[in-house]
Amino acid sequence: MGAVGEAIRRRRSDLRSGLTGRALDVGLYVLILAFLFLLGTRVIEHGPDYLLQIFFFALANGAIYALIALGYTMVYGIIELINFAHGDVFAFGAFASASLIPLFGLSEGQVWGPFTILQLLAVFVVTMLLCAVLNVSIERIAYRPLRHAPRLAPLITAIGMSFFLEGAMFLWKGPSSVHYPDVLPDLSFTILGARVGVKEITVWITTIVLVVGLALFIDRSRLGKAMRATAQDRDAAQLMGIDIDRTIAATFFIGAVLAGAGGIMYGLSYNTAVFDLGFSAGLVAFTAAVFGGIGNIYGAAIGGLVLGLIRTFWDGYFDSAWSDVVIFAILIMVLVFRPTGILGMRVPEK
Amino acid sequence: MATTAPATSALLELRGVDAFYGRVQALHGVSVTVGQSEIVALIGSNGAGKTTTLRTISGLMHPANGSITFGGQEITKTRAHEIVALGICQSPEGRRLFPRMQVIDNLRMGAFTRKDKAGIAQDMERVFVLFPRLRERMTQLAGTLSGGEQQMLAIGRALMSRPKLLMLDEPSLGLAPILVDTIFKTIQEINAAGTPILLVEQNAVRALEVAHRGYVLETGNIVQTGTGKELLASPDVQRAYLGM
Numbered sequence: 001m002g003a004v005g006e007a008i009r010r011r012r013s014d015l016r017s018g019l020t021g022r023a024l025d026v027g028l029y030v031l032i033l034a035f036l037f038l039l040g041t042r043v044i045e046h047g048p049d050y051l052l053q054i055f056f057f058a059l060a061n062g063a064i065y066a067l068i069a070l071g072y073t074m075v076y077g078i079i080e081l082i083n084f085a086h087g088d089v090f091a092f093g094a095f096a097s098a099s100l101i102p103l104f105g106l107s108e109g110q111v112w113g114p115f116t117i118l119q120l121l122a123v124f125v126v127t128m129l130l131c132a133v134l135n136v137s138i139e140r141i142a143y144r145p146l147r148h149a150p151r152l153a154p155l156i157t158a159i160g161m162s163f164f165l166e167g168a169m170f171l172w173k174g175p176s177s178v179h180y181p182d183v184l185p186d187l188s189f190t191i192l193g194a195r196v197g198v199k200e201i202t203v204w205i206t207t208i209v210l211v212v213g214l215a216l217f218i219d220r221s222r223l224g225k226a227m228r229a230t231a232q233d234r235d236a237a238q239l240m241g242i243d244i245d246r247t248i249a250a251t252f253f254i255g256a257v258l259a260g261a262g263g264i265m266y267g268l269s270y271n272t273a274v275f276d277l278g279f280s281a282g283l284v285a286f287t288a289a290v291f292g293g294i295g296n297i298y299g300a301a302i303g304g305l306v307l308g309l310i311r312t313f314w315d316g317y318f319d320s321a322w323s324d325v326v327i328f329a330i331l332i333m334v335l336v337f338r339p340t341g342i343l344g345m346r347v348p349e350k
Numbered sequence: 351m352a353t354t355a356p357a358t359s360a361l362l363e364l365r366g367v368d369a370f371y372g373r374v375q376a377l378h379g380v381s382v383t384v385g386q387s388e389i390v391a392l393i394g395s396n397g398a399g400k401t402t403t404l405r406t407i408s409g410l411m412h413p414a415n416g417s418i419t420f421g422g423q424e425i426t427k428t429r430a431h432e433i434v435a436l437g438i439c440q441s442p443e444g445r446r447l448f449p450r451m452q453v454i455d456n457l458r459m460g461a462f463t464r465k466d467k468a469g470i471a472q473d474m475e476r477v478f479v480l481f482p483r484l485r486e487r488m489t490q491l492a493g494t495l496s497g498g499e500q501q502m503l504a505i506g507r508a509l510m511s512r513p514k515l516l517m518l519d520e521p522s523l524g525l526a527p528i529l530v531d532t533i534f535k536t537i538q539e540i541n542a543a544g545t546p547i548l549l550v551e552q553n554a555v556r557a558l559e560v561a562h563r564g565y566v567l568e569t570g571n572i573v574q575t576g577t578g579k580e581l582l583a584s585p586d587v588q589r590a591y592l593g594m
Binding site: 237242 | 429431435440446451458459508
């Protein structure tokens with residue numbers, strides 16, 4: 001926390017100390033308290049088993065959102081671009097794996113053994129690679145040629161890419177939801193009255209492995225160091241001998257690997273996929289990334305978990321037709337009250 | 351234009367380099383050479399093209415016309431990270447440290463292209479001997495250092511690549527006079543240890559005092575060149591840059 005960070009904080013508190021600022025703050029707290037009160041009454045109404053059940057679902061959803069949010073935040077961290085096509089890469093992961101599952105010899109209701117686990121792992125690996133190739137191509141085609149253009153230009157091509165991918169998936173699988181093969185064994189355990197299935201456990205374990213792997217990779221590996229350096233100062237990174245084109249491509253690659261894994265697990269959990277799945281899931285994940293402080297990978301992981309909790313609790317206790325509204329409201333509130341997110345960068349840039 | 355090119359073959363040679371920012375021409379036929387063990391100063395006022403010259407050598411931008419060779423090898427269109435690997439390293443204008451990394455990690459980033467662990471440790475030690483303050487601040491985030499410490503770190507980081515040519519952009523900018531002395535003394539020490547240096551400075555007197563040769567840039571053109579002493583004594587230079 002240097003002098004600059006201190007100055008920014010002071011300025012922000014100056015802005016907020018005005019009468020309107022204070023009224024806004026009070027309004028925010030009243031809103032949050034009212035929501036919690038309402039939620040509390042519903043929670044009591046439905047009993048503790050239901051609460052725990054919702055909580056377990058929320059953890060699984062949050063894990064998937066976290067995986068997508070990481071891709072948004074890593075790309076933003078390195079080239080300050082919101083890759084709007086990222087949610088669609090996630091959806092592509094769901095679609096591609098739906099086709100790969102029968103191709104790799106997996107089918108619904110089969111007997112599970114060590115070999116089936118290997119088959120599923122192969123589906124994961126191939127899907128993640130396909131998503132990575134897609135995302136790296138998107139960067140190559142739509143963003144790299146515009147790297148020195150005004151910031152608005154790549155933002156527009158990002159939205160264009162998103163529409164393009166949704167259109168392609170629409171042509172591929174049609175306008176309505178398609179069935180995703182339900183291949184995971186239908187086993188479950190009861191913990192304190194709530195059901196935990198193989199699906200949830202698969203999501204939790206895979207996410208933990210991937211996130212820990214990512215953290216180690218960024219912290220320890222040569223490429224991870226190159227990514228951190230490029231994110232902090234692109235020119236300086238070049239002057240250290242870092243190939244920034246390769247580093248940026250690697251960032252898109254890794255982001256897509258995580259989103260691809262998320263797409264598979266979404267399919268395995270919900271057994272459905274639709275061509276514009278990436279829009280709604282992308283919205284939540286993007287909000288999660290902003291919530292955690294865009295550019296901050298730990299923030300994105302935490303943000304994903306928190307947004308998963310909020311959305312699942314909302315869907316579980318209130319009307320799920322409104323959940324996109326709630327997510328947008330949170331996005332707006334974060335941007336107004338805490339634009340740097342809960343873990344935003346606070347160290348002076350220069 | 352009088353040239354006092356070194357008798358031995360030049361390590362770095364720019365020949366007639368034109369460079370542009372969009373449609374604005376920043377360099378007009380700039381020709382500069384740096385010999386094997388020289389300190390060469392590039393002086394001139396704000397916006398004269400000094401930083402642009404260094405950016406062009408480093409490959410952060412590429413000349414529209416003209417050529418750049420390093421050790422006899424053509425590097426006019428070579429990409430920035432490959433130029434670093436060839437042995438040209440720059441401590442850029444504004445220091446450009448990695449603010450959210452520790453001092454020691456900034457130094458390690460300087461050695462990014464190298465794999466010889468023993469040599470890296472040795473050079474790290476050398477940097478700490480040159481700048482003992484950096485050893486004290488080893489685990490501090492670079493963004494929280496004082497201006498002088500940041501400048502030391504920027505130079506130290508550039509040295510960590512064990513460059514065959516070191517380029518320093520405004521190393522004395524914004525520093526207290528006593529630190530400026532230290533920095534210029536260090537520049538001479540680094541050079542005495544065998545590293546040629548291309549030095550960009552607004553502080554023309556100090557730069558020409560330590561430089562073997564110098565070039566004067568004005569609106570993207572080299573307008574004068576000579577040994578450091580010649581330029582210090584030149585009436586034109588004195589009037590324009592030394593305030594005499």
